[in-house]
Amino acid sequence: MIGRLMRRNRILGDRAADLRVREAELLDRLANALEAFGPDLQATDRMRLTQAREALGGFFLLVVAGEFNSGKSSVINALLGERVLPEGVTPTTDRVNLLRHGPEVTDQLLREHLLERTHPAELLRELNVVDTPGTNAVIREHEELTRDFVPRSDLILFVTSADRPFTESERAFLAEIRDWGKKIVFVVNKVDILADDADRTEVEEYVRRNAESLLGEAPPVFPVSARRALAARAADDAPGWEASGFAAIEEFLLETLDEEERVRLKLLNPLNVSLRVAGTYRETAWERLRLLAEDVQTIANIDTQLAAFHQEMLRDFEPRMARLELLLNEMEARGLAFFDEYVRIGRIRSLTSSDDIRRAFEREVVGETPQRIEDEVGRIIDWIVERNLKVWQDIDGYIDRRQIARHQEGMVGEVGRTFNYNRQALLDSVGRLSRETVSSYNREAESRALASDVQGAFAQTALAEVGAVGLGVVMVGALGGSVADVTGITLAATLAVGGLYVIPAKRRRVKAQFQHKMEALRTRLTETLTRQVHLEIGQSTERINEAIAPYRRFVETQQAGLAKARDELVVVEDALSRLRAEIERS
Ligand SMILES: Nc1nc2c(ncn2[C@@H]2O[C@H](COP(=O)(O)OP(=O)(O)OP(=O)(O)O)[C@@H](O)[C@H]2O)c(=O)[nH]1
């Protein structure tokens, strides 16, 4: 890093304007891409990008940072040659002080916690200097102010005190500065309190070593005494100034950090800030897309379960329906045999009593059939109810497993609260609905409702009596007309009008009518139950689809939007990195 700082090169200066334009374009493009994150785009990140954009055309900003009491304000005062900033033994600086060049000493509050001061010092013609509140003080907002300001700096002058060089909390704060891609120069202040040169060298080396291990390369380290420097300035004592270590800092700031290097750092600062912001959101986009891929999986799984439910219902319904039909077929067979047996000349006498024949029919043909049909229909209803419950249970169980798994994954982080909240809420709502459906599922009520639907369907037919009185009535009704007819036949027979041939014809007709009625009954029963099963499948499917519809929509729109944002971020980041390499190279 320092190698770069020391290189002198004029090329960059000439191309600065062009580089600034290109960089500004990329920054705008990045800001645009980040809008895809909607409310999840943090206000601070948006602000940082705006500041980075503004900083491109601004003055070079040297930010002096470090722990409270390390002597930041004193160091700046020494550089200015005058006690412009208040110094103190307790946490002193309580706002960010922006020092600009001006013909005289003034101060003006720009906003809360930001004070602008002017001073005629020559140094300020080259760069603006910022004094910050110390970190690691009991007054936490001081640290916040500094932390907030760090991303805006073009170069950080980090002041550590010789009596406690490179503390753990300094290391943590420095790591943050590093993560913003900042160049850092170290000042070890208060070396006057050290006994001799050996101690001084030891402290200097200690700071350099730790800084190198943290930053990956050895930064410049300046051991100084701000106290001696200020005294030397006041006394116009050049050797004293030299001995204070400040001549070296001055040399560094004005010579090593020449115009060219300042332009380079100025161009790099917004690049590094936006690369960091872009990286955070790119990661967020990936992470979300990964989550959404799991959501797609969840939805596909629910769809599969629904399709399987549909198929199973239809498949299992068939043998149940076949059992019902068998009952009806058997009754039909008995009925036909019954008419063969009873509608005969030899039986003519017994046919005259409609009560007798009715009883015989009920006993021999109808028998237990209505009860057995009822039982079978009841079983079908129970089966529908159970299957409906099961499909919800399956979905509930699945979503539950998903939620447990996701819980273990941990949350996605700061960026993405809204996304996570929405997604979670939608997933939860599917889970909640299925859980509620399962826990409040009332088998009895569902069965009753279904049974009444089935009955309602029967009621529309000529076989309305099925429910109330039983099939017997229907059958007798079917036979009823025949009985009347048969009675007519009996009359004819009694009148002995050679009616023998009439009997077979009547029998055929009765049988045909009976078969017709049976066919109607079978058709009606099949149609009703089939329709009911389809209706139930349709309703369950619809309810489940309705429950997951918002979740599905969320996943689809988010996926499309995020994929686009991620692609754009990858492109912009790549362009930013290449521009950074170009600036660093030149
Ligand atoms: N011995 C010695 N004391 C110094 C030196 N520089 C500053 N001090 C003292 O250290 C104390 C803190 O100095 P400041 O300049 O206020 O420190 P700061 O880092 O600005 O402190 P905050 O504004 O509170 O963060 C003061 O009492 C200074 O007099 C130095 O070089 N040697």
Ligand SMILES: [Mg+2]
């Ligand atoms: Mg201070």
